[in-house]
Amino acid sequence: MKKLETDIAIVGAGPAGLSAAIHAAKSGARVTLIDENRLPGGQLFKQIHKFFGSKEHLAGIRGFDIGTQLLKEVEALGVDVMLGTLAFGVFGANSLGLVTDQRSYELTAKRIILAAGGQENYLAFAGSTLPGVMGAGAAQTIINISRVRPGKKAVMVGSGNVGLIVAYQLMQAGVEVAALIEAAPHIGGYGVHAAKISRAGVPIITSHTILSANGKDSLESVTITGVDCAFQPIAGTERQIECDTLCLAVGLNPMTELAWMAGCKFEYVALFGGHVPLHDENMKTSVDAFYVAGDICGVEEASTAMEEGHLAGIAAAESLGFIEKEKASRMKAEAREKLNMLRTGYFGQKRADFKKHMLESFACVCKENRT
């Protein structure tokens, strides 16, 4: 197995990984950015909507334009970007096993930032394997990256921001959206996203779930049912909706495999999508060489992922002496301030509280380790 070396290795070239790479490379560190996909950008290049946020912080810019901007910077800084490369394991204290083009490598890095992102949750029901049933993320890739319509008429399951946004984007791609259903009694995502699709005539049906996907060779209809406050189907409320596409937007979970392999301490945080590696306020995990950023340590948004990436990139570079302490703490304070700002309000405050709780858990875990 061929051996490679770098100062800072980053797994995942999404918003968190790209942002980490930019700050690490700016400091003068040798940076290797690894992504299993053919194209960098993570989910950014399929985000064709304008982002929320503060004006000085990319708000009002469409996701794919932000991706292009970050990528340009990464390239200009001479970051070694390894695409189509899978990081399949952690070896020793600070090495990654990589495979690309059917060849494997061992990459030893002084610091490793895991920014692997999240993956979609699935829902099991009768007919859920029929062609035409897919994750909302998959549908988004099909329309916005491949520019193909997955079908003529879709039903969306889940009213979080992914469900609402992808429903909107399906219509932009010329697909009819027959309904959006949500098991909870209220909408999960931003109201403005819901208002957009309501205006387009899409009924948002709360307190309903999917019973079955029906069809002979591919999806022809779905059967939905009303649910009570314990999410149990209410007999007699079943109805059928004709559609050839069913999209599931039922949350994401962090892709934590490498962090487990590295031996990072974890905690289960339902709000963040499952087990998440604990980290300190520098995004460093309980294992010395390993840092985390983005959805891997709590499913949030691209904007928070970018700031966590900044933070991890700065802290990793600082720990290797590439950024002097004073400058680093100034830069880190700025990133933290932006993170705090993004985690405010009706939707953000809960995330802020849990992030704070995670920092406290991290402190406890480290104390236990010492004693």
Place this chain on the structure above:
Amino acid sequence: MSLLQCGYVSKEELVKCPGFPSEERMAKGAVAVIECVQEIPCNPCEYACPQKAVVVGDNITNLPVLREDLCIGCGLCIACCPGLAIFVVNKAYSETEATVEFPYEYNNIPGVGETAEAVDRKGNVVCRAKVLSVRNPPSNDHTSVIKIAIPKEYADDVRGIKRRLD
């Protein structure tokens, strides 16, 4: 019923919303109607306004406040709102008609002079609309702003047109 229950803003929520102009201001002519009722971290509208008629402030989770006396109804804020939640309504357009300007990001954009079906916040068709203008300068970044004329009595309800399928 609220936005989080049914997916569109109710009249009760709008009245309480600091971006919603008063009836007196509406009667005077074109004015921005900012239907932003949830505290989310976002403030491009504040920067879009050359009149400084939209205020969010340092805490960017604040709801945008419309200073209706300063607003001239130019509509520059419409395409800047990532949530597509800003409209310009002119109830003084004519004796019988009002105009509504709204953001539009679908294909098959109607031409000026064409007739379209005007829809309310639920997507229900409520009346016919005449397309007066379609603006999409580069600064809008592909968000068209369409201005329609509708019978005056629907000015508080109409917030878009029915999407035409391919």
